Structure formats: structure tokens, C-alpha cells
Amino acid sequence: MNGFLGTRANFIVDLTITISAILPLLLLLTFYLASIGKYKLHKNLQLLLIFITLSLVVALELGIRAHGSNTNSFELKAILIVHLFFAITSFVGWIYLAIKSLMTKDMKFDFDHKRWGKLVYIGLCFSIVTGWILYFFAFVF
Ligand code: HEM
DSSP, rough: BBBBBSSSSSSHHHHHHHHHHHHOOOHHHHHHHHHOHHHHHHHHHHHHHHHHHHHHHHHHHHHHHOOOOOSSHHHHHHHHHHHHHHHHHHHHHHHHHHHHTTTGGGGGOOHHHHHHHHHHHHHHHHHHHHHHHHHIIIIOO
16 A cells, blocks of 8 residues: 555555654653653553554554565665664663553652653654654655
């Protein structure tokens, strides 16, 4: 099925890349909710975003495999490695932080939850930006 962004990418890849653009805003919303004391909502939205992101990553992976992409050039391989580095470390960190937080009794963290959360956020943003660069190289140029 053809994509809707007018590039060579298919529908799943276009959908994933579009939704990934609003993820940082939704994450900021969860941070805001925590900052005004709505911890349960903060937690539930975090878990929902993890679930959505996991589904998107699987869909994107299948989409790229089904469609194929031009990842042969040296530049593209280099960007792919940088992208994978940020994507894997931040996603694993995100899930780890969520599990560790869920296992903490009464949310009385013995680690700097806020600081780790912001670090995960920065990593996810880098993954998304490098993902977009990859998209341009693979499906636009
Ligand atoms: C899923 C389980 C989670 C629970 C139960 C939880 C709970 C909380 C609680 C109680 C606070 C306020 C206390 C504090 O600042 O130390 C908080 C704040 C915060 N959380 Fe979480 N959290 C969860 C997941 C996450 C994740 C996965 C992230 C990052 C991706 C995150 C990022 C933040 C940030 C940045 C703040 C500070 C917000 C602010 O005051 O500006 N949290 N969380």
C-alpha cells in the first residue's frame, strides 16, 4: 500500500514516521501531569505511549522489510548505526525506568526519577530526529 507523504515509502512507514513526530509532545504532557501531582495519569499515559511505540517499531520494521529501502550507501549505514544506538539505548532505558518505577512501593523513588526521565526523553528525541534523517535518505532522495 502506497504511503501518503508523497515519497517512495509505504503506508506503514509513513504512518510510523508521522506519529513519531507527536511522541515528544505527548511525553512532555506526561511530565506536565507529574509536575501538577497527577501521578496516576502520568503513569498510565507513560505505559500507553510505551505500548504504542513498541507497536510502531514492530510495524515499521515489518514495513521496511516488506518494501525494502536503499540502505547501501556509506552515509546511510553511518546514520543507521547512530540511529540504532539512540533508539536501542533510549527505548531499553525507557522500559527499564518504567518497570523500576512501577516496582517502587508508594512511588517513593530511591533514584533520581525526574533526571532519568529527562535523559530518556532526550534519547528518544535523538532517535526520532535521526529516524527522520534516515527516512529522507532512504525514501526521498
Ligand atoms: C510507569 C511508571 C511511572 C511512575 C509510577 C511514575 C511516577 C512519577 C512520580 C510519582 C513523579 C513525581 C515525583 C518525582 O518527581 O520524583 C514523577 C515525575 C516525573 N516522571 Fe515519572 N513515573 C513513571 C514513569 C516515567 C517514565 C517512563 C518517565 C520518562 C520517560 C518519567 C518521567 C518523569 C519526569 C520527567 C518527572 C518530573 C516531572 C516534573 O516535575 O517536571 N516517568 N513520575
